[in-house]
Amino acid sequence: xxxxxxxxxxxxxxxxxxxxxxxxxxxxxxxxxxxxxxxxxxxxxxxxxxxxxxxxxxxxxxxxxxxxxxxxxxxxxxxxxxxxxxxxxxxxxxxxxxxxxxxxxxxxxxxxxxxxxxxxxxxxxxxxxxxxxxxxxxxxxxxxxxxxxxxxxxxxxxxxxxxxxxxxxxxxxxxxxxxxxxxxxxxxxxxxxxxxxxxxxxxxxxxxxxxxxxxxxxxxxxxxxxxxxxxxxxxxxxxxxxxxxxxxxxxxxxxxxxxxxxxxxxxxxxxxxxxxxxxxxxxxxxxxxxxxxxxxxxxxxxxxxxxxxxx
Amino acid sequence: xxxxxxxxxxxxxxxxxxxxxxxxxxxxxxxxxxxxxxxxxxxxxxxxxxxxxxxxxxxxxxxxxxxxxxxxxxxxxxxxxxxxxxxxxxxxxxxxxxxxxxxxxxxxxxxxxxxxxxxxxxxxxxxxxxxxxxxxxxxxxxxxxxxxxxxxxxxxxxxxxxxxxxxxxxxxxxxxxxxxxxxxxxxxxxxxxxxxxxxxxxxxxxxxxxxxxxxxxxxxxxxxxxxxxxxxxxxxxxxxxxxxxxxxxxxxxxxxxxxxxxxxxxxxxxxxx
Ligand SMILES: Nc1ncnc2c1ncn2[C@@H]1O[C@H](COP(=O)(O)OP(=O)(O)OP(=O)(O)O)[C@@H](O)[C@H]1O
Ligand SMILES: [Mg+2]
Numbered sequence: 138x139x140x141x142x143x144x145x146x147x148x149x150x151x152x153x154x155x156x157x158x159x160x161x162x163x164x165x166x167x168x169x170x171x172x173x174x175x176x177x178x179x180x181x182x183x184x185x186x187x188x189x190x191x192x193x194x195x196x197x198x199x200x201x202x203x204x205x206x207x208x209x210x211x212x213x214x215x216x217x218x219x220x221x222x223x224x225x226x227x228x229x230x231x232x233x234x235x236x237x238x239x240x241x242x243x244x245x246x247x248x249x250x251x252x253x254x255x256x257x258x259x260x261x262x263x264x265x266x267x268x269x270x271x272x273x274x275x276x277x278x279x280x281x282x283x284x285x286x287x288x289x290x291x292x293x294x295x296x297x298x299x300x301x302x303x304x305x306x307x308x309x310x311x312x313x314x315x316x317x318x319x320x321x322x323x324x325x326x327x328x329x330x331x332x333x334x335x336x337x338x339x340x341x342x343x344x345x346x347x348x349x350x351x352x353x354x355x356x357x358x359x360x361x362x363x364x365x366x367x368x369x370x371x372x373x374x375x376x377x378x379x380x381x382x383x384x385x386x387x388x389x390x391x392x393x394x395x396x397x398x399x400x401x402x403x404x405x406x407x408x409x410x411x412x413x414x415x416x417x418x419x420x421x422x423x424x425x426x427x428x429x430x431x432x433x434x435x436x437x438x439x440x441x442x443x444x445x446x447x448x
Numbered sequence: 449x450x451x452x453x454x455x456x457x458x459x460x461x462x463x464x465x466x467x468x469x470x471x472x473x474x475x476x477x478x479x480x481x482x483x484x485x486x487x488x489x490x491x492x493x494x495x496x497x498x499x500x501x502x503x504x505x506x507x508x509x510x511x512x513x514x515x516x517x518x519x520x521x522x523x524x525x526x527x528x529x530x531x532x533x534x535x536x537x538x539x540x541x542x543x544x545x546x547x548x549x550x551x552x553x554x555x556x557x558x559x560x561x562x563x564x565x566x567x568x569x570x571x572x573x574x575x576x577x578x579x580x581x582x583x584x585x586x587x588x589x590x591x592x593x594x595x596x597x598x599x600x601x602x603x604x605x606x607x608x609x610x611x612x613x614x615x616x617x618x619x620x621x622x623x624x625x626x627x628x629x630x631x632x633x634x635x636x637x638x639x640x641x642x643x644x645x646x647x648x649x650x651x652x653x654x655x656x657x658x659x660x661x662x663x664x665x666x667x668x669x670x671x672x673x674x675x676x677x678x679x680x681x682x683x684x685x686x687x688x689x690x691x692x693x694x695x696x697x698x699x700x701x702x703x704x705x706x707x708x709x710x711x712x713x714x715x716x717x718x719x720x721x
């Protein structure tokens with residue numbers, strides 16, 4: 138099956154040729170398959186929002202090609218199949234939550250027979266039923282965000298694009314939003330999330346891409362990024378002595394700690410050799426683990442490696 | 449087309465939520481109330497009765513009185529009502545273009561041109577309702593109190609709304625270009641109250657001007673700027689039951705609307721948000 142989003146060599150230059158020219162996207166290519174939770178990460182100003190806006194026809198690409206649902210993205214009817222939560226959205230303050238959803242349904246040309254019921258359901262899902270008849274101008278930030286989610290999924294879209302969905306939401310609210318995202322995924326939807334909240338992304342994403350200064354600096358799964366294949370942590374039954382340290386000198390041991398040490402492995406045979414040496418010296422191997430770092434560590438080191446815009 | 453209707457409907461609702469239009473309504477209601485009180489207090493037949501008996505003045509004089517009265521009502525509505533209309537409508541496009549609003553609209557399966565047209569029709573229909581309320585109010589007061597029913601007076605609803613439609617094309621264009629309601633408002637006031645009246649009366653100044661070039665430039669400017677002053681004259685002529693001197697301002701203004709809205713859509717289509 139083709140990808141739901143297919144981006145090739147996308148370039149976006151704002152104010153092209155002028156003094157304040159900004160290269161917001163610089164040759165971005167990515168493919169996002171159906172039915173996954175995909176997160177686009179990156180520091181402020183990396184180009185995440187710009188990418189999403191181009192997908193939705195809010196900004197125009199300078200060059201490159203984009204396909205949505207296997208079709209040229211310029212086909213305006215495709216937008217009916219996409220739900221979108223904009224970053225820092227402002228909804229008409231004079232509408233109530235319920236009226237806003239009616240308005241959004243109108244804008245999508247979404248007119249099912251049971252629209253009122255559907256609206257009530259959506260408000261229920263985001264726990265806003267209580268506020269459905271309150272004007273938006275009286276909503277808190279978290280309530281706005283929840284309503285924003287409701288309007289993004291109202292017309293039952295196949296692709297849901299959420300730009301910073303947990304922005305301004307408290308920890309409990311965030312957990313609920315994560316649950317909602319997973320629930321949507323279980324229903325077969327594809328969810329595209331822009332975020333810089335790494336710990337959250339880590340919990341829900343099937344795949345991620347990291348954008349820095351308009352370039353993709355990583356794409357793959359969180360696991361692939363945080364599981365460093367070459368570093369192993371070895372736990373022994375007793376503290377090691379200098380002799381064993383001497384014996385292991387030929388290996389890249391990075392960290393000695395009481396009964397544990399970490400070692401960088403080039404080939405698997407090296408690991409076998411280490412095991413052998415330990416056995417010969419009457420050490421018992423209690424644990425052998427691949428080292429996982431946090432997404433945050435990897436993110437920071439990647440951004441530092443590729444240069445941080447904000448510095 | 450149904451998209452334009454959707455936007456029109458919601459723009460109308462947005463307009464209802466604005467205090468200015470409500471103010472417009474209240475002011476109109478207030479003026480109508482005063483008028484009602486006045487016509488109840490003054491008994492016109494007491495005035496007309498003895499006069500027409502003594503001086504044997506036929507209905508012609510009465511008609512003249514009513515004409516002046518109608519003009520007296522319609523002129524403030526034209527300049528004051530349109531003042532309020534410009535004031536309250538100039539922010540619709542800049543508000544739509546605000547960060548956080550525009551993303552929501554542009555992500556929907558609606559063409560940018562349809563958004564502009566919807567805004568245009570939504571706001572102008574709001575102004576239409578306001579103007580119709582005022583004119584119908586005058587019409588019924590004159591009719592019920594004095595049995596003076598002048599259906600042609602109702603045409604001023606169309607001409608006043610039309611004058612606004614001309615100005616609103618310009619307001620939309622400036623709004624798209626500058627995203628600033630203040631500049632849209634100021635420029636429109638300048639045109640409505642200064643340039644258009646001056647240019648409409650340019651011929652009176654022609655005997656002072658020698659240069660053919662300046663005359664030519666003034667003539668060109670006259671056709672480029674919205675001819676709201678002439679539409680005002682047409683409105684007065686209707687109120688006075690006079691012949692309309694020329695329909696040309698109407699045609700030129702229709703072209704003006706098409707050009708400003710067309711340009712606004714063209715530019716809007718090219719912009720990044
Ligand atoms: N309309 C615009 N005109 C000019 N420059 C723009 C415009 N929109 C975005 N930019 C610039 O493009 C770059 C990328 O911005 P973008 O909003 O996509 O970043 P982001 O990754 O979403 O950041 P954040 O995490 O802060 O939301 C920034 O340098 C920004 O200033
Ligand atoms: Mg952003």
